[in-house]
Amino acid sequence: METQQIKETIQMISEENLDIRTITMGISLLDCITGDMATTAQHVYAKIVAKAKDLVPVADAISNEYGIPIVNKRIAVTPVALLAGADPAPDFRLLAQALDDAAKAVGVDLIGGYTATVQNGCTPADLALMTSLPEALATTDRVCASVNVGSTRSGLNMDAIKLMGQVVKDVAAIQPENAMKLVIFANAVEDNPFMAGAFWGVSEGDVAINTGVSGPGVVQRAIADQPEATFETICETIKQTAFKVSRMGQFVGKVAAERLHVPFNIVDLSLAPTPAPGDSVAEILETLGLSHVGTPGTTAALALLNDAVKKGGVMAAERVGGLSGAFIPVSEDANMIAAAKAGHITLEKLEAMTAVCSVGLDMVAVPGSTPASTISGMIADEAAIGMINNKTTAVRVIPVPGKGVGDSIEFGGLFGTAPIMPVNTGDASVFINRGGHIPAPIHSFKN
Amino acid sequence: MQVIITVIGTDKVGIIAAVTTRLAELQVNILDVSQTIMQGAFTMMLLAQLPEGADFAATKADLQGLGVEIGVDVKIARQEIFDAMHKL
Known part of the structure; x- marks a missing residue:
C-alpha cells in the first residue's frame, strides 16, 4: 500500500479541486434523417434517450x-443542420425541442450539437439553423449551439461571420445568458467534450464516451511549492501533474465506457477553471511570477503551461482529442474576473493569449451597445488566428443589453460573473459588409 | 472488491478500535494497514477486501456515519483509481 500516493490523490481531490469535469457521450444522429423534420425530431429524441438513459x-x-x-454529464450529437437537408422548409424549433426534451429525460445538464459547419459555404439548412438560434436558445434550457465559420484548409466564410455577429446580438437581446450557449469556431474539433462547443462530428462512430479532466488547482499548488524553480523544472512539474490528472480521465472514461457497453473515444487534456477559489487557470499564471494575469509575460506563461499540460497528458491517455489545452473563460475564473474588474486584462491581451492556448475569447461580456459589425470583427480576428496558426479558436461573447463598462453580469454557478469589458470603439462595418470569403492561407513560407 | 479506506481526524483513544470493529461487523477483511500522526492529525489508511456481493454505497454510508459519530473523516474508494493515477 503506497500511503504517500494515496494521500496525494486524496489531497488532489479534496483540497485542490481535482475532478472529472465532464463525461460526454457522443451520439451520431445521421440514422435519424427522414426528410421530414417532425419525424426526424421524433427519431432524434428516441435515439438519444435509448443510448444515454444509463449515462447519469x-x-x-x-x-x-x-x-x-x-x-458534468453531457451529450454531443451530430451537427443538426445535417439532419435537415432533405426537408424543403426545415422547422428547427422541432429539433431544438427534441434535443432539450431528450437531455431532460436522461438527466444530462447540457446537450451540444445544435450546430452548423459552414467554413466553405452555407446550405439552406445551415442558414435556417443559424437564423433560428435566437429563438432556439430562448425556448430551450439545455441545448448548446455552435457554428464553425472558418478553417485552415477552407479560409473564412465572411458572410457567415457577418451573420453571426448579428445572431449573437439577437440571442443576447432576448436574454444575455442565452449567449453563453453559443460558440463560434474556427477549426472546430469533432470530439470536443466541453460545452458549449461540443458536437459529434460526422467522422465519429455511432456512440462513444469522451472525458474532459480538470485540475488547475493541482497544477497551481505544484508550482507554488517551487517558488525558485527554473522554467525547465516548472515544465517538468506541470508535465508530471498533468500526467496524473489525465490518468484519472483515462481511467474513469474507460470504466464508464465498459459499463455503458460503448467504445471509449478520447480524453480531452484541458485545464478548465471554475469560479471556486483555488480552481483558476489565471492563478497558475500569477503563481509563475506575474503580479496579475494580463501583465506582459502572460502570453509566454500561458504558452508554456499549455504545452507542458499536453506533453504530460498525451502519455497518460490512450487517445487524446478534443480541445486539449488551458481554457481562459473570463467569467469562470476567479482571478480572471478580478483582473478584468481591475482593468489588468483587456480584450486585446485575451486575443493574444488565444493564439497560444485553447480556445478563444470565452465568456467575455461586452457592452450591449457593441455593434453587430464589431462582434463580427472580433469573430473574424479570432478565426484568423485559428486559420493561420492551424489551431482551434472560438468566440463566446455576451453583449449585455443596457449594461456598460463598470457593470457586471452574474451567470451563477460554474458560469460565474463577467465584468463588462471595454471594446475598441473603431468601426469595422465596411470591412465586414464586403461579403464573400477570405481564402485559405498558404502553408509554406511560415512566418 | 478491494478498497482503500482513509481515516483522518484529531487523535484520541479508540479510533482504530471503533473503525476496525465496524469493519469486522461488515465482514470487511483488512489486508494492509498504516497509521501515523501527520502534522498533528491522526491518519490511518487501510487496504481492505469487501465481501462478495457487498453493497458499496451502503458500506460507504455506514463508515461515513461512523466517522461522524466518532469525529473523524472517513473516506472509502475502490483501490484501482490509486493505481491508475500513479502506476504505469
Missing part, C-alpha cells in the same frame, strides 16, 4: 465508488 446513473455510481467528482 453510471457516472454517479463511478463517482461514488472511486471517490472522484464527475461534475
Whole structure:
C-alpha cells in the first residue's frame, strides 16, 4: 500500500479541486434523417434517450465508488443542420425541442450539437439553423449551439461571420445568458467534450464516451511549492501533474465506457477553471511570477503551461482529442474576473493569449451597445488566428443589453460573473459588409 | 472488491478500535494497514477486501456515519483509481 500516493490523490481531490469535469457521450444522429423534420425530431429524441438513459446513473455510481467528482454529464450529437437537408422548409424549433426534451429525460445538464459547419459555404439548412438560434436558445434550457465559420484548409466564410455577429446580438437581446450557449469556431474539433462547443462530428462512430479532466488547482499548488524553480523544472512539474490528472480521465472514461457497453473515444487534456477559489487557470499564471494575469509575460506563461499540460497528458491517455489545452473563460475564473474588474486584462491581451492556448475569447461580456459589425470583427480576428496558426479558436461573447463598462453580469454557478469589458470603439462595418470569403492561407513560407 | 479506506481526524483513544470493529461487523477483511500522526492529525489508511456481493454505497454510508459519530473523516474508494493515477 503506497500511503504517500494515496494521500496525494486524496489531497488532489479534496483540497485542490481535482475532478472529472465532464463525461460526454457522443451520439451520431445521421440514422435519424427522414426528410421530414417532425419525424426526424421524433427519431432524434428516441435515439438519444435509448443510448444515454444509463449515462447519469453510471457516472454517479463511478463517482461514488472511486471517490472522484464527475461534475458534468453531457451529450454531443451530430451537427443538426445535417439532419435537415432533405426537408424543403426545415422547422428547427422541432429539433431544438427534441434535443432539450431528450437531455431532460436522461438527466444530462447540457446537450451540444445544435450546430452548423459552414467554413466553405452555407446550405439552406445551415442558414435556417443559424437564423433560428435566437429563438432556439430562448425556448430551450439545455441545448448548446455552435457554428464553425472558418478553417485552415477552407479560409473564412465572411458572410457567415457577418451573420453571426448579428445572431449573437439577437440571442443576447432576448436574454444575455442565452449567449453563453453559443460558440463560434474556427477549426472546430469533432470530439470536443466541453460545452458549449461540443458536437459529434460526422467522422465519429455511432456512440462513444469522451472525458474532459480538470485540475488547475493541482497544477497551481505544484508550482507554488517551487517558488525558485527554473522554467525547465516548472515544465517538468506541470508535465508530471498533468500526467496524473489525465490518468484519472483515462481511467474513469474507460470504466464508464465498459459499463455503458460503448467504445471509449478520447480524453480531452484541458485545464478548465471554475469560479471556486483555488480552481483558476489565471492563478497558475500569477503563481509563475506575474503580479496579475494580463501583465506582459502572460502570453509566454500561458504558452508554456499549455504545452507542458499536453506533453504530460498525451502519455497518460490512450487517445487524446478534443480541445486539449488551458481554457481562459473570463467569467469562470476567479482571478480572471478580478483582473478584468481591475482593468489588468483587456480584450486585446485575451486575443493574444488565444493564439497560444485553447480556445478563444470565452465568456467575455461586452457592452450591449457593441455593434453587430464589431462582434463580427472580433469573430473574424479570432478565426484568423485559428486559420493561420492551424489551431482551434472560438468566440463566446455576451453583449449585455443596457449594461456598460463598470457593470457586471452574474451567470451563477460554474458560469460565474463577467465584468463588462471595454471594446475598441473603431468601426469595422465596411470591412465586414464586403461579403464573400477570405481564402485559405498558404502553408509554406511560415512566418 | 478491494478498497482503500482513509481515516483522518484529531487523535484520541479508540479510533482504530471503533473503525476496525465496524469493519469486522461488515465482514470487511483488512489486508494492509498504516497509521501515523501527520502534522498533528491522526491518519490511518487501510487496504481492505469487501465481501462478495457487498453493497458499496451502503458500506460507504455506514463508515461515513461512523466517522461522524466518532469525529473523524472517513473516506472509502475502490483501490484501482490509486493505481491508475500513479502506476504505469
